[in-house]
Amino acid sequence: MTAELLIFYVLAASALVSALLVVSMKNLARALFLLFVTLFSVAGLFIFCLADFIALTQIMVYVGGVLVLMLFAFMLSNKELLNDLQKGLTGFFALPRWQALIITAGMGFILIHMAINMGSNLPKWVTEAAREGKIFTPTDHTEKHIGLQLMTRYLLPFELISLVLLMALMGAAHLTRKEPKP
């Protein structure tokens, strides 16, 4: 087993285990801190896919921004409210867990079935690109290509994303605005 493979398995295992713990843990603060581990491991996996730009974005946006915000929200929220949350539903036969189980099992079945069927048959366009030598190596810079694609082929979706951002701002303004009491 090479060192890379070992690192890959460590990252994958830590991503899986920490994600499972995040959803099963009753204590919200601990779950939030475990989310750090999940997001970092996933960022590491992105690097293994040679998607270093995505990995950095993941760390900057999710770890640096979203998680810190969530921690703030957690610290500023009402303690009584959170205690209620921690009680939650107990017992394996509680209905919501059954639904979650069915959805997870279905999704898992689809993915595992796909992986078994696929075997080592990569899609044709991947093998063709590999034959023509049109592949990335770990020393290549991917961000240049991403920038070019965003400014040429994907310019329209890139511009339209701004609508989503504008609406998110409006939503935030709406939620935080003080309304006069009726």
Place this chain on the structure above:
Amino acid sequence: MSAIITLSLLAVLLLYLGLFKAKKALLPVSLLGLLAAIVLYSIQWDTDAEPLYSGMVLFDHFAVAFSILSLFITGLVFLLSRDYFDSISEHVAEYYALIIFSLTGALLVVSFHNLAMLFIGIEIMSVALYILVGIRKRDFSSNEAALKYFLMGAFSTGFLLFGITLIYGATGSFDLTEIKNYLIANPHSISPLFYSGILLLIIGLSFKVGAAPFHFWTPDVYEGAPILITTFMSTVVKTAAFAGFLRLFLTCFVPLQDFWAPVLLVITVLTLFIGNISALAQQSFKRMLAYSSISHAGYMLFGILSIGAASAGAIFVYSAAYSIASVVAFAVLILVKRSRGSEHFEAFNGLAAKNPYLAFTLSVAMLSLAGIPLTAGFVGKFMMFSGVLANYHIVLLLLAVLNAAMGIYYYFRVIVAMYFRPADREEVTVNANYKAVLFIGALLTIAIGIFPSLLAGWL
């Protein structure tokens, strides 16, 4: 494309109008903007459609017809909004702007030619709705609806995105033409990624259109949201989501029909039965309409199930008929709720004696939703069922007819309440905008019912 740019700018303009407290100008300006967009689309009708912007959008007849339908229905919803939002909040401009933004997303969903655009269109459409559903901040059920819709929407977006990713993995492209070419070029060696991708896309899109067993958010969200927003959601958004669903399957996935048709068949039958049987048991008119919208999703799924040259026309006529009738039904509900404070069937008792006009238009809408001949709903159901009969066996058609019969029962409950249950009540005041919308709705329903070629010739 110019229509989409116009609408985006219109929404920003509305925000500025709100900033300068020009409340009176909001409604006329929005209606003018919608009219301009309809004109811009109609000009495009006869030009040869080519994919624009590196194959991102394609304004063919399909896209233009569904876009004009969405714009028209949004116009009706806006007409109903006079005095409606004022009672909720002082910041009305934002609600107008958000509805326009959501409409822009819907227009992108009906005209996408690249899976990236489908995703962004659906996101623009839904993010605006997450906010709109929760605009009554002090109302508990509105908050619940917003949170539920947001969580379910985010969850289903995950499925959709995963499906798109797998399709990309198999074909190496987001472009609909490329995906179709891939299927045609390799009919026997399609990657397993592709099959899983289709399954996940079906799940994600079923969530968005509210088909069973992914429908569980629909009743609560439709009930908790302000009535006008429910109207918008159950007409424009549903139509757009179905048009996107159909466009994806019609352009790309027809060669694999043997694979996905059984999955969709199960979803369709479940949707029909769950929607109709639950609607039978409802006491609240609004909740009944929510469940009936689930069952209408089931009927519209027939159009995708029996996919072919005729299915676009069938879904177009069906969604037009359903949307127009729904707008009328919700408009009457707003008025009744305003005067009686209740959404139950009893609130409609004796409406015919005091407000014959309201009772008549609502009856026309209900007949259309139930699919009685000489109304638009019948034409829609007829086109849908004849497609099923041509492609599928008779058992499915019998199931559909059984469900239509169930529909007649619960739609007639409100007619019976209005005409045959006497009750002491004062007259409901109706302003001119509502009168106009009810008139247009009833007129179009009957006109399409008698002259189906008005709409059926479009696609």
